[in-house]
Amino acid sequence: MRKIAFTDIHGCIQSFEALLDQVKPTKNDRLFFLGDYIDRGPDSKAVLDKLLALRQNGYHLTCLMGNHDQELLISLDDLERREFWLKRWGGNKTLESFGVDRPEAIPAKYLDFLEELKWVHCEDDYILVHAGLNFYTEDPLLPHPDMLTLRNWYHTTNYEWLGNRKIIHGHSPKPREHICERFLALDDFKILDIDAGCYAVHLPGLGHLCAFDMTNKELYFQKNTDEMNWK
Numbered sequence: 469m470r471k472i473a474f475t476d477i478h479g480c481i482q483s484f485e486a487l488l489d490q491v492k493p494t495k496n497d498r499l500f501f502l503g504d505y506i507d508r509g510p511d512s513k514a515v516l517d518k519l520l521a522l523r524q525n526g527y528h529l530t531c532l533m534g535n536h537d538q539e540l541l542i543s544l545d546d547l548e549r550r551e552f553w554l555k556r557w558g559g560n561k562t563l564e565s566f567g568v569d570r571p572e573a574i575p576a577k578y579l580d581f582l583e584e585l586k587w588v589h590c591e592d593d594y595i596l597v598h599a600g601l602n603f604y605t606e607d608p609l610l611p612h613p614d615m616l617t618l619r620n621w622y623h624t625t626n627y628e629w630l631g632n633r634k635i636i637h638g639h640s641p642k643p644r645e646h647i648c649e650r651f652l653a654l655d656d657f658k659i660l661d662i663d664a665g666c667y668a669v670h671l672p673g674l675g676h677l678c679a680f681d682m683t684n685k686e687l688y689f690q691k692n693t694d695e696m697n698w699k
């Protein structure tokens with residue numbers, strides 16, 4: 469049995485399928501998704517369909533909330549945030565993939581899936597979260613908006629509190645080489661960002677989807693194979 473983490477698929481279904489072909493998960497494995505399933509990439513609906521199908525077919529999935537996933541939910545009621553989500557966050561791509569013109573027209577089973585996402589998950593010695601932990605709060609493991617949006621927070625880490633645990637997160641795209649370097653230092657540094665910037669094929673070093681096998685301490689990378697259509 470392996471425990472494997474994925475993050476920031478952002479609608480890149482072909483890249484995700486290709487990464488799964490590499491990782492070859494079985495129904496004995498535990499799959500963890502650290503959020504941002506949607507936006508920017510070509511087929512957010514297909515990514516959600518894939519996750520729902522895996523679960524339906526008996527795979528063990530734990531799915532966490534990302535800021536993009538949350539923004540879609542906020543956009544259901546907040547029209548100002550909706551405009552921003554559609555134009556600046558790639559939410560338009562998500563609506564296109566569903567063939568709808570507003571988020572409330574997305575079928576309920578997808579919205580329910582997003583509503584039910586956890587914000588943080590502890591597994592063995594690992595703390596899994598989309599963006600990071602706010603160490604200025606009394607209990608960094610209590611759900612907090614910062615978990616979905618933090619950047620450049622490493623210097624705030626309370627290593628005494630963390631103990632032997634390691635934090636695995638996504639949200640801030642990093643070049644593949646950088647992730648490999650940090651991975652080698654994981655026992656000391658205890659934090660690993662596995663977002664290899666799948667959607668960001670236009671930026672040097674990015675454009676990969678990463679999976680981290682927490683059981684065997686192994687990284688997988690898949691180069692983006694989706695047709696990225698930047699507007």
Ligand SMILES: [Mn+2]
Binds near residue numbers: 504534598616638639
């Ligand atoms: Mn994010």
